[in-house]
Amino acid sequence: MNNLTLHFINTIPWSNLNRDDTGTPKRAVIGGTLRAMLSSQSIKRAVRTDYELRSGDQSLRSTNLAGIIANRACEINVELDPKKALKDSEKLISALVKKEKTARPAVDESESKEPGISSWLSAEEIETAAAAVAEDRLMVKAQGKEKLTEFVEPGKTGSLSIAAFGRMFALAPEANTHAAVAVSPAIAVHKTIIETDYFSTVDDDPKASHAGASYLGLASYTSGVFYRSITIDRAQLRRAWTGHDSENAREQLSLMVYSLVYGLPSGKKNVTAPYVQPLLVLSEEQAHRVAYDFETPVLAEADGGYGEQAVKTIAQQVEAARAFDAANFGRSAVAGTSAARLEIAAEQVDLDRLVANAVDWILA
Known part of the structure; x- marks a missing residue:
């Protein structure tokens, strides 16, 4: 099978990692409800910068x-x-x-x-x-x-980054590099709201004419449980990346997969510190790229929280997809802080093992 798809469910606390031209968190209407969103472009940028920082494999x-x-x-x-x-x-x-x-x-x-x-x-x-x-x-x-x-x-x-995400030269299309990695936007699995935060800065000089608040402002934030998917096209990666048979290919690929897991946008990260480990990372070998969806918004548990229902919904969709076309799916593995709750036929692994499995598959 030529495709390896990674499915992620992430809890992202109160934050504004990816905003529009007005400073408001990006959003989309899915299934008739407003959802917070992290754009595909913002995720790819975050993955690329994280990978290049880890590996030293630079591009510009x-x-x-x-x-x-x-x-x-x-x-x-x-x-x-x-x-x-x-x-x-x-x-x-x-x-x-x-x-x-x-x-x-x-x-x-x-x-x-x-x-x-x-x-x-x-x-x-x-x-x-x-x-x-x-x-x-x-x-x-x-x-x-x-x-x-x-x-x-x-x-x-x-460059593994360029091979992964592709590039276009308008005047030399023969030199274009087709992307080997497809990246979806991250979409909240439930209805979301955009909150407005009123803030001020305090002037420490008691003699200042504006002692007290020297600046007043408004900022927008949101929070939620997000689903996203990433698919690696093995054949295209081999065509595009000249380093696939180099002696350090395994190390570079491992760092890239780690960055696919952890790479998220960085908007206002120092005032919200919103990064947490993923609830779920599901790896599936696939003949044809298949993602899952949350058109029907997940409802909160009685005591609050969307994470458990999001994991249950993924489990239901995985079973339905395999019942529809079992031949489309090969080996599966699952990791994450809530991986044990995913009751499907998949190998339960930690992150290191999931990364190693992905790299073994790419190099096979």
């Missing part, structure tokens, strides 16, 4: 990649003219992505005056491009014609 997304490449080229070749380096770097980047219609002034000479749409390169690709600029190898002969140096391998990358 920016509108100023030309300036970054030019700076690195000047470090490689200290005699290189910075203006020429920037011009050559812009040529490389402009072969991949469109430029903005209106140029803007650069902050300094190392920043491109005509930045393109935000693009994403691995540290290795940046280094390769910088070396080409530093050594004046901007143009190379190919089939008797001159062409720009290729520093991005079509459809492939050494």
Whole structure:
């Protein structure tokens, strides 16, 4: 089976991890009821930054990649003219992505005056491009014609983050990297409300004219039990990631799976500290990607709380899915602080074992 789907149920206390343009927690209407939401994009960003911090496998997304490449080229070749380096770097980047219609002034000479749409390169690709600029190898002969140096391998990358989440080059679609990991938004399994918090800051100077509250404001927060799913496409990951057969592939994949478990957005994290371990992480080998849903909102227990009912609902959906098409499912494993409550045919494991199982499956 080519797909491994991880299902998560997380309790997220009072927080605002992912907000809209008004500062309000993101939300969606599901099954006719308002639900709090963490966007897929915010989750992928959190996973990527967590993984790259853990692993050192760096990548960079920016509108100023030309300036970054030019700076690195000047470090490689200290005699290189910075203006020429920037011009050559812009040529490389402009072969991949469109430029903005209106140029803007650069902050300094190392920043491109005509930045393109935000693009994403691995540290290795940046280094390769910088070396080409530093050594004046901007143009190379190919089939008797001159062409720009290729520093991005079509459809492939050494960055596990890029291979996982994919990237697009508007002017070079043949170089696109298709995502190997599909990430759903995290949606509250029950009706939610957005709460408004009135806050003030206190002026410690008793002589100040505004002694007492020096600032008054309002902020929005929510809380809930959230469901999300992530699917790894093994074949696509092998196609896209050049490191799948390297000696440190197992370590990198393990760190990525840990980040898939723990990577959540960081909005207002220092004023709410909302992170708790997941109630449930269910791993399923699947022939076709299947997630579960909570269109009907979960009701709170008599004494309050949605977590237990969320786990029971997942168990019911798992049994129904397997009754409908048992051949779609292979090996399953379950971990989490409420994993013992999930009464289905799945191996009960801790997080380390679940991660090891996932990595074994990817490398098989």
